[in-house]
Amino acid sequence: MKHVVLSCALAATVFSSLHAQRHKPVNPAPAKDTTHLPPVPAPRQGPKPYKDVVTAKAVTHKGLFTVHQVDDKWYFELPDSMFNRDIMAITRYSKTPGGGGVYGGELVNQQTIEWEKGPANTVFMRVITLVNMADSTSSIYKAVTNSNLNPIAAAFDIKAVSADSAGVVIDVTDFFKGDNQAVSLSPNAKRRLNVSALSSDRSYIDYIHTYPINTEVKTVKTFSATASAGFSLFGPSQPPLPAASAIGAITMELNTSFILLPKQPMQRRFADARVGFFADDYTVYGDDQQKVQNQVFIVRWRLEPKPEDVARWEKGELVEPQKPIVYYIDPATPKQWRKYLVQGVNDWQQAFEKAGFKNAVMAKEWPDSAGMSTEDARFSMIRYFASDIENAYGPNVHDPRSGEIIESHIGWYHNVMKLVHDWYMIQAAAVDPAARKMKFDDELMGQLIRFVSSHEIGHTLGLRHNWGSSSTIPVEMLRNKAWLDVHGHTPSIMDYARFNYVAQPEDHIPQADLFPHIGEYDRWAIQWGYTSTHTATPEADRKIVNRWIVDSLAANPRLWFGAETHPTDARSQNEDLGDDAMKASAYGIKNLQRILAQLPVWTSEEADTYTNLKDMYTQLTGQFSRYMGHVLKNVGGINETPKSVEQGGNVYEPTPKAKQKEAVAFLNKQLFETPFWLLDKNVLNKFSNPADAERVAAIQTNTLKGLLSAARINSMLTGSERFGVAQTYTAAEMLDDAKKGVWSELSSKKPVEMYRRNLQKAYIAALVELAKTDADNSDFVIVLGRSGAAGSNTNAASSDASSLARAQLAALRTEINAAMPGFTDKMTRYHLQDIADRIKKALDPSH
Structure with missing residues (x-):
């Protein structure tokens, strides 16, 4: 009641005041312009009756x-x-x-x-x-x-x-x-x-x-x-x-x-660096902890037996899952390729049988059923894209709480067929006559599609690339038909071990053994990831699956997983084969030489203006460059073999000294001595203008720069300190061996031809850069990961790398000055005098 009286009194006071003002002469305030003001929102209304919203x-x-x-x-x-x-x-x-x-x-x-x-x-x-x-x-x-x-x-x-x-x-x-x-x-x-x-x-x-x-x-x-x-x-x-x-x-x-998503998440299986699964993670806090725990768990499908089969499954009998993994083929896929995509999926059934399930994974053509949509995320698909991109990819969508894969849409670009054609011609045409043309027969192309399909499906099942898998196979076994029939040329289709480029024509290896197939690592990885331990917690599960890994690797070293993230491990490389990059690359080069000689014939098509020849020559030189990269990674290499405490031996070890030394000798012989076989004028004069950038020279220069980089030399210096000079190929030894190869003319007195002159100038430029003593002389490497970017500075100026480089330059200048009178070729003399002057200026800029 007090509020009402007070309000009335206040109103009366205001009214009286306004009434008194009427007698005062005032100018009226101008009217406010409301044209550009935002509309006043209507007051929010509460819920209406259901029938007023969901009407008839x-x-x-x-x-x-x-x-x-x-x-x-x-x-x-x-x-x-x-x-x-x-x-x-x-x-x-x-x-x-x-x-x-x-x-x-x-x-x-x-x-x-x-x-x-x-x-x-x-x-x-x-x-x-x-x-x-x-x-x-x-x-x-x-x-x-x-x-x-x-x-x-x-x-x-x-x-x-x-x-x-x-x-x-x-x-x-x-x-x-x-x-x-x-x-x-x-x-x-x-x-x-x-x-x-x-x-x-x-x-x-x-x-x-x-x-x-x-x-x-x-x-x-x-x-x-x-x-x-x-x-x-x-x-x-x-x-x-x-x-x-x-x-x-x-x-x-x-x-x-x-x-x-399921109300109860699937039980997690903790990730392990010795088995290559994609993973997710989060940080877990608990009352009983003494440190925070970051839990990393693998990504996989939920496979469970039907209720009536649980007892049989627990006894180890093969059973069908309640919900199999089904991939549908996009109806936009050309009909002639569909069966090969299906085969690539169904090839994985053998792997899941190791995990206790039959008919666990399969592919089907898209049905013409009403109510089904290819965008519906209940259905996993191999989507076909009308694209000139030469690729395919296999992602998945998973429950972030548990890693359970919900669905996958594989991306299949139409032009992936060009990619597999070019790979197969360059890597296999020396031994497979079917690869010697620009358009393959449908059966061969279909089998290539099947291989890529299996690889991408592997990703959608949770498997990462296993770039180390092929390194477990002795190179000579890649020429052995009996071995290949049983083991294939790589234990994992998840490796980037495309085709068997080591096999020679005289080995008579059949086409099927030139292809990668789902191998023993793949079957084991699926078994490890999908077999139930019937435990109640991820912690209890981890103890059992760790034992599986320890026992399995002890019994079969071909089950080794080499991650894509081992930057210094020469065993973990893409596009390589075998346990010895020098042997494998030497065999590969022999086949490239055979292919190059026939390339003008094999690429010929009516009305083609040598576009095919140019494309395939580019592919061939690219393959040669890969071989050089495979060899180079051995120099200063550090092997990384993840282990649990139950396993003996060290995680980190140097690449064997003899193998590193052999790698530098290989580069000196196969690359730094100009590979004139790649410079076939009968080929180059059809499409290559001499004024254009020269591919062979670029491969020489880039490989040499990689060999003489601050990052590699600092790694070698640190490795020698860690493992001892008796066990390692020292940076000083490597620089001496490289100098002997690149500057062999100083002792042979042969004229220095153009490619070698350019290479020697690149050598000097690399060492001069390494010899700088200012703080800016560093290699900075960016590594992108889940948690962002990690930088690694390898500063030559603050390590022994610059001292070694200066010593090499000084010794080389002495050798050049001593050898120069023995050369009569003018260009060689001009070149050597130029080099001597460059070194002098680099070592003493004041003169």
């Missing part, structure tokens, strides 16, 4: 989310049971603008989201960023949750309460029509395509379909786009899009799949 006009479909369409409005009806559940939101391109380097079916975004009831009749969509975790029963759980708040990606008014009062209805129209990052392009994708604002008048929802465990949303979005090159982390990534140049906009179709 509604078209309703029930599924993961019940979806209602009322005229041009779309509503989700969310049951209370759906709140606070983990849901994957997977967004893919459905259709894309031409020239963008992205294709319908490719992943553009993925998030884990959850619905949450907010205050004032709202529903929030949160994006879950899983970084840290704690058991909800522990005391530290509250501290973890206080420091890991998930962002709210969107807020929705509750339009109505469900008819049964067990859920709510929200309007999702504007959310999906708009540019909301959780279900649209990521910032990186926008930068790559150089797009900016969404044009809402040219964007709309095409459809929303819902199914028992997923809901699919197809949208059409138009963005403003600039007609200039897009950018990525490393700079310009692609030319401007034709549509952007034409009208300043691009239109694309996106499909977002919402998939409900």
Whole structure:
């Protein structure tokens, strides 16, 4: 009552004051212009009756989310049971603008989201960023949750309460029509395509379909786009899009799949560096810890027996899984290649039998069933892209809580066929007549497709590249038919050990043994990753699977895994074969020489203007360059063999001294002595202008720079200190051996031909750079990983590398001056005098 009296009194006072002012002569205030002010938002209204929102006009479909369409409005009806559940939101391109380097079916975004009831009749969509975790029963759980708040990606008014009062209805129209990052392009994708604002008048929802465990949303979005090159982390990534140049906009179709994740995550299996699986991780906190634990766990499919087969499965009998891994072949795939893609998938069935499951993985052609969509993330696909990219890739989408793979869409670019053609011709044509033409027969191309299919499927099963696998095979066994019939030329199809380039024509190796196949490492890795230990916790599981690794590697060294991330280990290389790069490369060079001699004939096609010859010569010199790289990695190499404490021996050991010394001798003989066989004038004069950059000279120079780099020499200096000079090839020995090879004319007195003169100048430039004593003389290596960039400075000026380089230069200048009178060739004398002057200036810049 007091409030009412006070209010009345206040009103009376104000009225009296205003009444008194009427008698004062005042100028009236100008009227306020409200034309450009934003409209005042209408007051928020609470939920309406269900029938007023989901009207009789509604078209309703029930599924993961019940979806209602009322005229041009779309509503989700969310049951209370759906709140606070983990849901994957997977967004893919459905259709894309031409020239963008992205294709319908490719992943553009993925998030884990959850619905949450907010205050004032709202529903929030949160994006879950899983970084840290704690058991909800522990005391530290509250501290973890206080420091890991998930962002709210969107807020929705509750339009109505469900008819049964067990859920709510929200309007999702504007959310999906708009540019909301959780279900649209990521910032990186926008930068790559150089797009900016969404044009809402040219964007709309095409459809929303819902199914028992997923809901699919197809949208059409138009963005403003600039007609200039897009950018990525490393700079310009692609030319401007034709549509952007034409009208300043691009239109694309996106499909977002919402998939409900299991309420109870699959039990994790901890990753191990001795078996090559992709992995995820998060930090775990617990009350009983004395240090924080970062748990890294492998990515794999959930394979479980049918309930009626559990007892048989636990006894070790083969059973079929409740839910097999099925890949569908994109209906856009040319028909003649489909069966080979299917075979590449089905080849993995043998591996899963080692893990206790039959018919665990298979491929099927896409059925013409109503209600199925190739964008539906319930279905794993091999998507076929009309693209000139020479590649294929095998990703997967997994539950970040456990590593359980949810689905995979393999990307298959049409022009991967050119890639495998060129590989096979250059690596196998010396021994396989079928490889000696520019268009292979369908059966050969089909088998090449099958091999690539198996490799990419391996990735989607969780397997990483095993670049060390082929190093476990003695080189001479690669020429042995009996060995190859049983073991193949590499134990793993996940290696980059393309084709058997070591085999010689006289070995009579059949075509099947030139191909990689799913091997003993692959079968073992699947067995390790997918066999159940029937334990209750990941910690108990780890003890058992560790024992599997220790026992298996002791019994069969061919099961060794060599990661892509061993930068100094010569055993872990891509595109190589065998346990000795020098022997394997020597055999490979013999075959390249045979192929080059026939290349003009094998590449000939009617009306071709030597484009084929140029392309294949480029491939051949590229293969030669790879051989040089394989050999070079031995010099200063450090072998890295991950071990657990149950295994004997060291993790780090130097590449054997004799092998390192042999590598430098090989480079001196095969490369630094000019490989004139590669400079066949009958070939080069058909397509190569002498004014163009010379490929052979570039290979020589780049390899020499790599040999004399500060990083390699500092590694050798440190290795000698760690392992002892008796066990290592020292940097001083390497520099002496390289000098003898590159400057052999000083003792032989042969004229120095042009390629050698250029190489010797490159040698001096590399040593002069190494000899600098300023702080800027360093190699800086960037290594990108999950946690960002790690830098490694190898500063020659602050190590013995610069001292060694200066000593080498001084000794070389003395040798040049002593040898110069013995040369009569003018260009050789001019060259040597120039070199002597360069060295003098480098060692004493004041003169």
